[in-house]
Amino acid sequence: MKKLIFFIPLFLLASTYPDFRPCLVKYSFVKNSVPVTKTKSVTFNKKNCINYDPFTGMCIIKSNNKRKIKFFDNAKLGWWAASIKHNEIYVGNYAKDALFFSPALLSVKTVKNSVVTDMFCRAIGIGRGDGFIKSDMIKHFVKYGYWGDAGIEVDENMKIVSFDPFYIKGIKTGEKLEKINLKKATPEIFTKTILEGVKGKKVVLCIDGKKVNIKIRKKKYLYTPLEHFGISVNDHLVITKLPKKLQQIYFIKPGAKIIKVNGVEIKTFEELKKALSTYKNVTISLEQQGITATIPLR
Structure with a gap:
């Protein structure tokens, strides 16, 4: 008999949560890796990687996928969500957004190498065990194999904590990144514009009222x-x-x-x-x- 794990918060009545059983059926084929394209899958088991990401832990493996999963990018905090892998399912809600390379969180367990889906069975990420990596980051790394870098590191308040003085000029630690391409700088905008940026793309930063022009370069792990x-x-x-x-x-x-x-x-x-x-x-x-x-x- 197959093992089925279905977690529902005890304070909710049975009629108040959506039925995720169709999603369990849809993604029951997912076991140790998640197919993203016809030839590539993502897993968090670091083995046989053709490309490994030390920032998120994603391992890209070569595979012949008869089915691939289409990912949805616009999940909202508070939505019902589930972590599904083969015959396991945990249901809760999308509780905390990602912060740069830290994973997004559900209110329940997120199974490693699972598909994280919303109530409409749309895949919104891949479970890492301690949370999940969102769709946009998955698609970017599978396609390009690197993250973008602007020569600066910022905290969640967009304050500069360190920078490369050979790459970006006229700034100081502690100054605030105010705008990125005329948009208010937030961790989400930083991720989409800088980390998910393509090498060579021009970006305009506003740091403490100063306009700084840079080009995206590849981000290197443990770079100084x-x-x-x-x-x-x-x-x-x-x-x-x-x-x-x-x-x-x-x-x-x-x-x-x-x-x-x-x-x-x-x-x-x-x-x-x-x-x-x-x-x-x-x-x-x-x-x-x-x-x-x-x-x-x-």
């Missing part, structure tokens, strides 16, 4: 402005790539850890990005096997 000097860092502040010239001059190799920027102690990757958001000269202090080296970069 140190990349301009050929230096790569992991999320533990450990150097993974260091030019041979710097290795020879300072007797430091990949594996060294960044401990200070301009003499100020750095403990997290976010602190490092913020410290490097400056147009002034920068020095980084590295430590490896008891040896400390301070390297001036500019």
Whole structure:
């Protein structure tokens, strides 16, 4: 006998919620991946990926799909929704919107690799286990395989928390991104215009009354402005790539850890990005096997 899980909030009467059984029938074929095109499916099992997204955890796999799922982009908060996978279904409502790369949430469990659907059986996302990735982001990454970047990171209040001083000029951390292409800047507009932007597309930003013109570039995971000097860092502040010239001059190799920027102690990757958001000269202090080296970069 097939296992059927159907969750309904106890305070609701049976007549007050929509019948999702047709949606369960429609998406019962979905098991370990969700078909998005004829040749590509999305899964959150990181295996056999032809393209992996470290920001959302989406794994794109090659598949021969006899059926593909059409995604609906305009789901509204508060709508009835369900997470459906094979013979499991959890019914609640669309409770919280996504914030940049963080998943949207239902009021109930969201099954990993499930189809998240509204009351009309329209797919609005794919379950990640801790929430779901919305349709527009799924379609963008499947089509392009990258996210857009404008050289800035902002918080949910659209305040600049870090930026690449080699890519965007005349701004400071703490300033507010007010408009994007003349539209009021919000996390939703930032996602649709910047993160889902296509490489090379021109965008006009208004930051604290200043007009800034940029072109969308590809967003790189664990990127810092140190990349301009050929230096790569992991999320533990450990150097993974260091030019041979710097290795020879300072007797430091990949594996060294960044401990200070301009003499100020750095403990997290976010602190490092913020410290490097400056147009002034920068020095980084590295430590490896008891040896400390301070390297001036500019």
